[in-house]
Amino acid sequence: QVCSEDTRTGVLVETLKRSFLNNLFYVQGKFPGIATQNDYYMALAYMVRDRLLHRWIGTAATYTKQQTRTVAYLSAEFLMGPQLGNNLINLGIYDQVNQAMSELGFNLEDLLEQEEEPGLGNGGLGRLAACYLDSMATLGLASIGYGIRYEFGIFDQDIRDGWQVERTDKWLRYGNPWEVERPEWSVEVKLGGHTEHYVDQTGRGRVNWIPYEVVQGIPFDTPILGYRTNTANTLRLWTAQASESFDFDAFNSGDYLGAVYEKMASENVSKVLYPNDDVSQGKRLRLTQQIFFVSCSLQDMFRIMKAQEIPLHQFADKFAIQLNDTHPAIAVAELMRLLIDEHSMDWDEAWGITQRTLSYTNHTLLPEALERWPIDLFGNLLPRHLEIIYEINHRFLDEVRIKFPDDEDRISRLSLIDESGERYVRMAHLACVGSHAINGVAELHTQLLKQDVLRDFAEMYPHKFSNKTNGVTPRRFIALSNPPLTQLITDKIGDRWLTQLEDLRQLEPYAEDLEFQHQWQSIKRATKASLAAYIYKQNGISVNPDSMFGIQAKRIHEYKRQHLNVLYIITLYNRLKANPDLDITPRTFLFGGKAAPGYFMAKLMIKLINSVGEVVNRDPEVRDRLKVVFLKDYNVKLAQRVYPAADLSEQISTAGKEASGTGNMKFALNGALTIGTLDGANIEIREEVGAENFFLFGLTAQEVYDLRGQGYCPRDYYDSNPELKLALDRINSGFFSHGDTDLFKPLTDSLIYHDPFFLLADYQSYIEAQERVSQLYQDQSAWTRMAILNVARMGKFSSDRSIQDYCDEIWHVDPVKIELSN
């Protein structure tokens, strides 16, 4: 009976063992003894992939047959994290595979550790896209994620002498078992050149775009399995390849090497992920990446329409396209171009389809992050798109004039073209005009969008705006990353909470239960001990698992204020030096995160953290009570180790700057308490868990705004607060920099004389909140009670809820049931 199970689909332990060895032999071409650890990982990955393909094919067949309405999620980034463990969880075979591996003498954890994660994103925005794919599949929605298959993802971070050093991320080095290449669905993307206008036989004006070059896009598909469902959707990422057919002139003219050189250039398009998540630098290659993946993806949708014999005028009924920030906003012009130039549709019908199909999510309020392209660069690369944008703008501004007569200031503020100095195309404006729905990612963020960054659009099109508060997938960020907590919760309330996260409420009665508190504490203690072991291996620092773990893990940014956290560390240090017998709550301060390679201040912040750590960790007078650790190369894999081990989650951005945050949710869901400002989703987290279960500090967004208006003078805070002054002076004295008094000057000067992110204004309030944290930690029962209540009340922040909101209010798509044959 055991042997009757199919080698490629069976899930009994015996079948899994046979299947694993079979793959080792026939796929890797190895046998136990000469195989490497990576061979074993690959054999296991292929074993799991076999079990996905069954559902993948069944899903595709169902969608094709039923001509299902499909969500196309367009994103320049998908920060997927390792695939093996998550697929085991979603397939529901984690325990069987664990047993099969151990019976064969392997440790599953070690094999999971082998996987090189696809780091095809910078941070929050890319990870959100990945959580949304998981939720869409889990809810049974037909969806395709479209993006770029970067050959090099986000750089690997090394720390040398306390400084960040970047290394290229060669994630494809040992092969990628999760993707399937689909060369038969390759498409071509035109770039550069010029347009020619003419009138055809029917008297219709037409445009011929004669490009300078053509790049080919090849799709690579990765299955995205929902949690315990048969739905397996697709992540389709495009790789750029030279198109030989187009450049054959160069080959024919005998300039073989010249032609090959041109080929190499076009293959650069999907070479590397841009590692900044703040400033838009207006680089030609970046715009090329955007048109490349957007055009490939839209052409792919046209292909699907044709294959399913759906007439083009039904495009908006077949696809709902979500634009993940403005990175794919060129879709507005490209969809118009495809409909009009390539499929002979007239303007008005094409425009109706475009607006009904597209919707746009904004992820930032920082003005320097808003994408704009110099007109010359834009017109040079995309001459036809610029013409279309001018036409869209012309018609749009006429519409504005009707709604707001005689308001030329408004016209120039709303224009798709910024003409205040050098001329630019404003991508957020293009996205707003071309979409029927626009959303922010947390209540405060949406509110600020409407009254600030996109105010004129909110006045023009109030009905387009709505909020969709972010969420995270509980499968990866609890079930996979924290098995003991998952087990404890499931023992009490069953396992429905993994897809109905609001069920966590049923934990509330156990908050007071001492027995339950005890189990809770021992799980936290164990995950902290395991992170401590990792830290000892990585950093050679021994940290005490009984100390409080306060963690700030996120990209390094001035607005996220890692240096405010450092000012608190220095303050504690100074207190201990002044009063060595001071009784404080022992603390370990952990940091993780990458700085954009060109962001000098952020890199200096990393150096500061490490420099302070070096002094504090070595000082025999304090090192048993204070430790500072910088975890290098923070990525999804490391994040999964970090969230379960946190006591305290640091969410301390300047109010009004963090659009939402999603790490804040992952920490709280793993039983960390939050110290935070009224920023982004912190506000909603606090509302849910209760103000009494959240450590609040700092100015509100309104207060920050007002203070800025009054003329903020950080120097006054420095002069009047002795502990703050001492902390900054310590840095400036060279105490943490081997006597170098210049090293951190750019940072301290910026704080004392400009302080664009209001650290000094928030310092005292932060210190006091930290004191309340330390106090409460002394009462472990009260702390644990609060942590349990936090988890019990975090149900809102499942990405399943976010996706349901998008479905109900923007996409209007329904779930599709997938029945598998045999």
Ligand code: 26Q
């Ligand atoms: C733009 C132009 C050129 C090169 C790069 C970029 C670029 C790339 C990535 C700009 C921004 C990003 C990423 C932004 C991001 O991650 N934003 C975060 O999105 C999260 C999900 O909504 C929010 O939770 C965070 O608050 C927000 O900072």
